[in-house]
Amino acid sequence: MATVAATLDELRATFTGSLLEPADPAYEEARRVHNAMIDRRPALIAQCRNTADIVDALHFARRAGMEVCVRGGGHNVAGRAVMDDALMIDLSPMRGIHVDRDAMTLRAQGGCLWAELNREAALHGLATTGGAISHTGVSGLTLGGGLGWLMAKHGLAADNVLAVELVTADGRVLDVTAGSDPDLFWALRGGGGNFGIAASIKFRLHPLPPVTGGLIAHPVERAGEMLRFYRDAAPTASDDLTVFAGLVHAPDGSGMKLAALIVFHTGPPDEAERELAPFKEWGPPVMVEVGPVPYPAFNTILDEAYPHGLRNYWLSSFTEGLPDGLIDTMVDRFLQVPSPMSGMVLEHFHGAVTRVGASDTAVPHRNEGFNLLLPSVWESAADDDANVAWTKDTFAAMKEFFTGGRWLNYLADDQGDDAIRGAYGANYERLVELKRRYDPENVFRANHNIAS
Secondary structure (H helix, E strand, O other): HHEEEEEEEEHHHHOOOOEEOOOOOOHHHHOOOOOOOOOOOEEEEEEOOOOHHHHHHHHHHHHHHHHOEEEOOOOOOHHHHOOOOEEEEEEOOOOOOOEEOOOOOOOOOOOHHHHHHHHHHHOOOOOOOOOOOOEEEHHHHOOOOOOOOOOOHHOHHHHEEEEEEOOOOOOEEEEEEEEEOOHHHHHOOOOOOOOOEEEEEEOOOOOEEEEOOEEEEEEEEHHHHHHHHHHHHHHHOOEEEEEEEEEEEOOOOOOOOEEEEEEOOOOHHHHHHHHHHHHHHHOOOOOOEEEEEEEHHHOOOOHOOOOOOOOOOEEEEEEOOOOHHHHHHHHHHHHOOOOOOOOOOEEEOOHHHHHOOOOOOOOOOOOOEEEEEEEEEEEOOOHHHHHHOOOOHHHHHHHHHHHOOOOOOHHOOOOOOOHHHHHHHHHHHHHHHHHHHHOOOOOOOOOOOOOO
16 A cells, blocks of 8 residues: 555646545545446546546556556446546546547547537537537547447548557557558547557547438337338438337327437428428328537537436447348337336448448448347346346347347347447457457456457
8 A cells, every 4th residue: 555655746846637535525426427327436536637647547557456447428328437446537628629620630638528628629610429428528429439310421530530649558649540540540440448558539620511300200000111111211311311110108208108210411491391201201200300500519419318427338330231120129128128218229320431441440330231229228227137128028029130240339238249349340360469459468358349
């Protein structure tokens, strides 16, 4: 303990952020993340204000023999940002964003949220692909690939990365670009937190699009028919149109089950009306709330469905199309869901995201098709067993319809090596080689770890 105390005193001498120990009043709030199922207690939380703080905290952990975990936005459902008895390097105070309007680029620090990035970019008439929930962290989502509403138009968040200011396991600070280190740059675009701490990320921006979008709902009794319509209609979408489908509960808290479509169109109003007409008219729906909406506002459309502080257990997989057997199983299992906050979401991949080669970045999922997400959410710890069991049993009931491909940011905390390999596909072995090169001691292992 004397050695740890001595090095902690050294850290305090230079550290400009906050260093929180378990007895400090701010510690309890600082250790919490989005998913209330995660209840872990780091030995020390280093709330960094700048890159130098990150470097100093990492050096301290190495000298003290402590494990390291890294928190960005703290949204990831697996909760890998928090480890018992570790040093949590907390980037949440690092929220700076700088837009270069002329170059159409943006640099965001590691603690930024997508709501903040979208707002700042829109101020300059610009945007880039971000998450579907605005209180998600920018860095974690991007390092994991970063799907979002603009992916059919502009690719994933990772596809729009131009540079990463990275703190490596040995404390070096690198500005990683395609020119400076093409191998590491490749790995950072989808390889998660395995290769270092992203102090900031530089993105390519695009002209802010006009957006027509919203929610279309049908009675759950017609869920099977709606999903079959969606299966046939979604592949006809242009790059301007993204449509997700879901089996969900009414947002009014009534618990009413619905079959729903979320539509998002980035073309001129007349083109949007023409392309959205089949989706708005099929049924007919019981609710159509579709119209012009600012892009940053559209990115909040799912926020209330996934509030902070509830209990979450998610599973997902890419599917072999949407055959009738899968649709029938989805409907049957949804009717048995134990929580009025849980549901099923189908995310359609097409357009620009599918025109990137499977080995061009660490993200291999470049085929047109669907990702099926089971985002289970509930309130009480007493209901954990029932909700986790429903999610696992539902996933197992659908397994024959899955490709084995998994989306990294959706992996639950108990998913093992098979799931991680499913997230990287044929890119896994190259990532293992790069992990050995850049983090041979596996300092950054509090993640969906690439075993070297």
